Amino acid sequence: MASTQQRYMRRGVTRIVFVKTIAAATNIPTRQELTAGTDLSRQVSDIEGWSLENSPIETPDLGAKFATSIPGEDKAANSSLTFYEDLGSDAVETLLSKDTVGYVCILRKGDVPASKSLDVFPVRVGSRAPSYSTGAEPAKFKVSFSISDLPTLDAPVPAAAAG
Template identity: 70%
Template sequence: MASTFTPNIPGEDKADGSALTLYEDKVDDSLETLLSKGTEGYVVILRKGDVAGSKSMDVFPVRVGSRSPSYTTNAEPAKFKVSFSITALPTLDATVPATTVPTTA
């Protein structure tokens, strides 16, 4: 009671709304199709790049909430914004798996 220090008590884990802004492709709309409203999947972020064995991979289970054009009057390429809801506890600091190159016979 004689201290002026106020401690913090850890609370519950939660995720606020998340979004990515992506460049539109002039000839291929597969990214827009994959990220249509209601689609469930994963957003994987490799914080240090594709470095096999690095513990720098974060995996977020998500549901797409919306996708909309991102308008600007600047001389920039066309973009669109995808908003996500994180649907479960993300996996943080996972090991980046080694990639294998397929061989041709």
């Protein structure tokens, strides 16, 4: 039996929100915390990383020619966001200055309450640098993040505020 899969393009759907504080030990924001965050989606031109990688440990043994392995330590991929520069505002540069700590919340399937598509990365800004070019392209800058703790993946998007 074939199931119907609704495929989509991330552009226009996925949201990226920077949240300064999350009270829960689970690192899952409440609706109020998410709403208080800064939605960066419209300023992002490129995204890199934002995933966990595992470094397997080889476990060869004398009895076999095949070298097996077991899962080793997890680590976060080098992660960054590239933004369009704004000629009239430095709000994003100010928000994401070096050593700023907070949470990058990626709502993979958009802001769909209860969807288990929220990834939350505790971060610290490592660097922010302009991308210089003489080409006919928009001005941009890149912010590199250090993932400072275990990310919370596949969390439910918090329920919409009642009202």
